[in-house]
Amino acid sequence: MRKEIKAQARKSLKKHYLLFVAVCLIALFLSSESSNFDSVLHLQIPETAADGSAPRRGVLGPLINGITSGTFERRLAAAINSFVGSQTVGEWCMVLAGLAVVFVFWFFVQNLFCVVSARIFLESRTYEKVPFQRFLFLLRVKRWCKAARVLFVEWILRFLWTFTIVGGIIKHYSYFLVPYIVAENPDVTAKEAITLSRRMMNGHKWECFVLDLSFIGWYILGMATFGLSDVLFVTPYRNAVFCEYYVRLRELALDERVENIAILHDRYLYEQPEDKTLRLAYADVFAAMEQPEETFAERKGIARFFAEYLGILLKYSPKEREYERGQAKQLQIMALKAAVEKKVYPGRLFPIAEEEKRKWIEIIYYLRHYSVCSLILLFFIFSFVGWGWEVSLHLITDGTFVNRGVLHGPWLPIYGSGGILILTLLHRARKRPALEFMLIVLLCGVVEYSTSWLLETLHDGKKWWDYSGYFLNLNGRICAEGLFVFGIGGMAFVYVAAPVLDNWIRKIPKNVLIPICAALVILFAGDTAWSARFPNTGKGITDYDQRNHMAWQAERNIPS
Numbered sequence: 196m197r198k199e200i201k202a203q204a205r206k207s208l209k210k211h212y213l214l215f216v217a218v219c220l221i222a223l224f225l226s227s228e229s230s231n232f233d234s235v236l237h238l239q240i241p242e243t244a245a246d247g248s249a250p251r252r253g254v255l256g257p258l259i260n261g262i263t264s265g266t267f268e269r270r271l272a273a274a275i276n277s278f279v280g281s282q283t284v285g286e287w288c289m290v291l292a293g294l295a296v297v298f299v300f301w302f303f304v305q306n307l308f309c310v311v312s313a314r315i316f317l318e319s320r321t322y323e324k325v326p327f328q329r330f331l332f333l334l335r336v337k338r339w340c341k342a343a344r345v346l347f348v349e350w351i352l353r354f355l356w357t358f359t360i361v362g363g364i365i366k367h368y369s370y371f372l373v374p375y376i377v378a379e380n381p382d383v384t385a386k387e388a389i390t391l392s393r394r395m396m397n398g399h400k401w402e403c404f405v406l407d408l409s410f411i412g413w414y415i416l417g418m419a420t421f422g423l424s425d426v427l428f429v430t431p432y433r434n435a436v437f438c439e440y441y442v443r444l445r446e447l448a449l450d451e452r453v454e455n456i457a458i459l460h461d462r463y464l465y466e467q468p469e470d471k472t473l474r475l476a477y478a479d480v481f482a483a484m485e486q487p488e489e490t491f492a493e494r495k496g497i498a499r500f501f502a503e504y505l506g507i508l509l510k511y512s513p514k515e516r517e518y519e520r521g522q523a524k525q526l527q528i529m530a531l532k533a534a535v536e537k538k539v540y541p542g543r544l545f546p547i548a549e550e551e552k553r554k555w556i557e558i559i560y561y562l563r564h565y566s567v568c569s570l571i572l573l574f575f576i577f578s579f580v581g582w583g584w585e586v587s588l589h590l591i592t593d594g595t596f597v598n599r600g601v602l603h604g605p606w607l608p609i610y611g612s613g614g615i616l617i618l619t620l621l622h623r624a625r626k627r628p629a630l631e632f633m634l635i636v637l638l639c640g641v642v643e644y645s646t647s648w649l650l651e652t653l654h655d656g657k658k659w660w661d662y663s664g665y666f667l668n669l670n671g672r673i674c675a676e677g678l679f680v681f682g683i684g685g686m687a688f689v690y691v692a693a694p695v696l697d698n699w700i701r702k703i704p705k706n707v708l709i710p711i712c713a714a715l716v717i718l719f720a721g722d723t724a725w726s727a728r729f730p731n732t733g734k735g736i737t738d739y740d741q742r743n744h745m746a747w748q749a750e751r752n753i754p755s
Contacts, residue, residue, distance in 0.1 A: 196443065197405075197406060197409065200406075200436055200439040200440055200443060201436055201439075203320075203439050204432060204435035204436040204438070204439050205432070205435075207316070207319055207320055207435045207438075207439075208431055208432050208435050210319070210323075211319045211325065212431070213629070214315065214319065214325060215316070215319075215431035215434065215435065216426070216427065216431050218312050218315050218316070218431070218434075219312075219426065219430040219431050219434065220426065220679065221308065221312075221683060222308055222309070222312055222430075223426065223430075224676075224679055224680065224683060225304060225305045225308050294590075296583065296584070296587035297587060297588070302343055302347060303339065303340075303343050306343070306346050306347065306350055307333075307339070307342060307343050307346050309346070309374040310333070310342055310346065310374045310377045310378045310381070311330055311332070311333065311378075312374075312434065313374045313375045313377075313378035313438065313441075314329065314332055314378040314379075315329060315330070316434055316435060316438040317375070317378060317379065317438060317441075317442075317464055318464065318539075318540045320438065320439075320442070320465070321463075321464065321465060321466065321467060321540070322467070322537070322538060322539050322540055323537075323538045323539070324533065324538050324539050325539065325540075326530065326533070326539055327628040327690065328530070329539075329540070331691065332542075333381055335542070336381060336545065336547040338381035338382060338547070341381060341382070342377050342381045344385060345373070345377050345383065345384065345385040345388050346373070346374070346377070347385075348385035348389070349370055349373050349385065349388070349389055352366065352370065352389065353366060353367065353370060365400065368396055368400040368403050368404060369392065369393045369396050369400065370389060370392050370393070371392065371396060371403060371437075372391075372392040372395055372396060372441055372444065373388050373389060373392045375438070375441040376388045376391055376392060376458075376459065379459050379461045379464060380458050380459060380460070380461060380546065381547070382546075382547060383458055387455065387458060390455070391453075391455055391456065391458065391459075394448070394453050394454060394455075395444050395445070395447075395448045395453060395456075396444070399444060403440070406436070406437075406440060410429065410433055413425075413429040413432075413433075414429070416429070417429055442465070445459060460546055461545065461546055462544075463540065463541055463544045463545075464540065467537045468537070468541055468544055472544065473534075473535055473537075473541065476541065476543040476544055477531060477534065477535050477541075477543060480528060480531045480532060480534075480535050481535065483528050484528070484532060484535075497509070498510070502564050503623075504622065504623065505619040505620070505622055506563075506564045506565060506618060506619055506622030507564060507565060507566075507567065507570065507619060508564045508565065508566045508567075509567070510566075526560065526562060531543075560694060561625060561689060561690045561691075561693075561694050562625055562626065563694060563697065565618060565693070565697060566701075568700070568708050568709060568712050569697050569700045569701070570615055570618065570619075571712040571715065571716065572696075572700050572708075572711070572712060572715075573611075573614060573615065573618070573693060573696060573697070573700075574608075574611035574612070574614065574615050575606060575611060575715050575719070576611075576696060577610050577611045577613075577614040577615075577688065578606035578607055578608050578610050578611030578612075579605055579606050580610065581606075581607040581609070581610025581611070582599060582600060582605050582606050582607040582610075583605075585599040585600075585607065586598070586599055589735055595735065597734070597735035597736060598731055598736070599659075599735075599736065600659065600731060600736075601650060601654075601659050601726055601730045601731055602722050602723065602726045602730075602731060603722055603725065603726055603731050604718065604719065604722045606719070608719075609642065609643065609646055612642060613638070613639050613642055613643075613681060613685065614685070614688050614693070616638060616642065617635055617638060617639075617685045617688065617689055618688075618689065618693060620638065621634050621635065621638065621689075625689060625690075628686070628690070631686065631689065632682050632685075632686055635681065635682050635685035635686065635689075636678045636679070636681065636682040639678060639681035639682070639685065640673050640678050640681075643672065643673050643677065643678075643681070644669065644670075644672045644673045647659075647660065647672035647673075648672065653727075654730055657730070657732060658671070659736065660672075662674035662676075662677060665677075
């Protein structure tokens, strides 16, 4: 059976190679799936490289070190250490606040991505394409929070079992199918998912362990290639193999009528629907395909240039609103047409009611144009979110509040500028997500490198960030990890966050919106002028040379 499973997995990998690699890269960044080297075998390479240099830093450090960094468990340990070392109630509150931010991200994104990954791999078995929107399938059926609770309960149980001698290993395989079960039916409870996984794995845990062990040669190759083979082949292949393994165990459970197996009833995840079924579910799509395509009035002059090339609206009129709704409808029809042609999973045949998903499709129409006021507010929102994220991470690791960035206000303009440039300069690439991602990475690399160079030039070599020691860094100004983070964040911003935020901004009356934008711009301009002469510097902000020297001494046991 193992040979058959691997043969089928290789077929899926060949058909969806780029998609599988992209999914695994996201998982690597989020650390939602353990590295091969942090598996039950705990294969690791020494913490110091052969040349005596320090281990590579950053989330992509596993490509060199062979271990996973940035996990929630490590963040939690760092937070506890900072909490114990704090002296005042204020410091405790700041550490806890920072931990809360990281916990929310871990709870709703990191720990849950394994479910999204499982769903992508399952759909790819049966269908020719898996559209980008499938990454949001839990949001589209409004089960994101419920699925997050299930994975959280499963994580707690796994964590508690690690305190026993062999319980952690056994339960690792007992709960192995939970992400797949939730991916197929996100309406299950934690008890149902965990219990069903235990029943389906009953008598198969050793078999699963042996299947896992069969990759040991690939793990060794990964160590020899500094993890590059893992990213480009082994991890996508391994995930495809275990996806096939879940399908086989599901078939056995159905044949043996395992108790409560009926909760796995997503029929069209494993077989394509009949034409009659599709015509009933997508009657409006068939009708729309038979109608001539709607045309809309062309824009003229400078308004046309800004709208078509930069995605900027100089005036949001009722006519523009009608145009946008028409475009959103056409985009939706094109997406549903692929389901009608059996190229993608038919979302309307998902066991959870389709009505809940259509509203979300309309809300996140991402080919929209943005008004000037909307772009201003999005700039400040994204700048504040970036500032809050970096401040929170510093709170956890050091237990102290540090106002990150060259400015004195609660904003990091490099985040806001990157977001706005992505929305405007890359407006015409939004219809092609793969191209959009590559261009986001390129654009953010240029922005980050040039900003770093400019700040160092204007402020006597002071550094507000330094990627020295990170995998694939360029003069410490940019690195592979940072660009990948911006790529993922930029995609989320373009296709989800910006459209949703824009909907809220459009509800603000103009007589309120314009003064808010004007006030923020004035405050930001004042902060920029002041910081140009008196930049925000100090410990945890610009002391990278000192910190790198101390790290170098610590690696070599040299007293300071």
